[in-house]
Amino acid sequence: QKEVEQDPGPLSVPEGAIVSLNCTYSNSAFQYFMWYRQYSRKGPELLMYTYSSGNKEDGRFTAQVDKSSKYISLFIRDSQPSDSATYLCAATSGTYKYIFGTGTRLKVLA
Amino acid sequence: DTEVTQTPKHLVMGMTNKKSLKCEQHMGHRAMYWYKQKAKKPPELMFVYSYEKLSINESVPSRFSPECPNSSLLNLHLHALQPEDSALYLCASSQADMGLSNSPLHFGNGTRLTVT
Numbered sequence: 001q002k003e004v005e006q007d008p009g010p011l012s013v014p015e016g017a018i019v020s021l022n023c024t025y026s027n028s029a030f031q032y033f034m035w036y037r038q039y040s041r042k043g044p045e046l047l048m049y050t051y052s053s054g055n056k057e058d059g060r061f062t063a064q065v066d067k068s069s070k071y072i073s074l075f076i077r078d079s080q081p082s083d084s085a086t087y088l089c090a091a092t093s094g095t096y097k098y099i100f101g102t103g104t105r106l107k108v109l110a
Numbered sequence: 111d112t113e114v115t116q117t118p119k120h121l122v123m124g125m126t127n128k129k130s131l132k133c134e135q136h137m138g139h140r141a142m143y144w145y146k147q148k149a150k151k152p153p154e155l156m157f158v159y160s161y162e163k164l165s166i167n168e169s170v171p172s173r174f175s176p177e178c179p180n181s182s183l184l185n186l187h188l189h190a191l192q193p194e195d196s197a198l199y200l201c202a203s204s205q206a207d208m209g210l211s212n213s214p215l216h217f218g219n220g221t222r223l224t225v226t
Binding site: 008031032034036041042043044045046049051088090092094095096097098100101102103 | 114116141143150151152153155158160165166198200204206210211212213214215216217218219220222
């Protein structure tokens with residue numbers, strides 16, 4: 001079993017839809033959780049960073065962490081074609097090893 | 111623009127060449143990383159430097175040789191690579207404190223390497 005599992009998609013949604021991206025993890029020691037957006041031929045761009053359980057909102061993006069169920073989510077409101085990218089979740093226990101999900105490819109259709 | 115700068119953006123090299131990838135960050139981060147990313151795969155950790163000392167080597171072949179000249183710079187020296195080493199090489203940095211990194215990784219845009 002991988003330490004972080006993520007549905008690879010692809011996920012296609014119409015413009016303006018609410019997008020829900022999810023990951024599950026197995027390591028109870030994970031305390032720090034991240035979401036990255038990666039466009040083709042670019043490096044991953046940090047979108048959200050959360051510590052422990054709870055919600056965090058930044059503009060159209062909301063990150064949720066539920067440590068009891070080992071579930072992390074990213075919600076994108078009012079999705080735009082420019083949101084089309086691969087979204088990577090990542091987790092770490094505070095060591096230098098960050099464990100990434102496989103990434104979900106998202107396509108927002110105009 | 112990212113706060114982690116990588117050069118060159120693209121590199122084509124033969125299997126007998128020696129080349130270097132460079133990375134620079136000015137965020138005051140004391141941990142720096144090299145990752146390798148193949149198409150449609152997540153980044154794969156290669157090396158970690160913490161306070162300019164090599165902390166992690168993920169059993170990377172010796173044809174890849176990292177170097178951290180100072181807290182802002184990270185190099186990856188390449189020699190006798192194989193075609194299967196063609197990939198996007200990403201540099202990242204994070205804050206570090208007493209051997210721990212409780213901050214997110216900040217990535218550069220990578221060097222796209224092709225080995226012929």
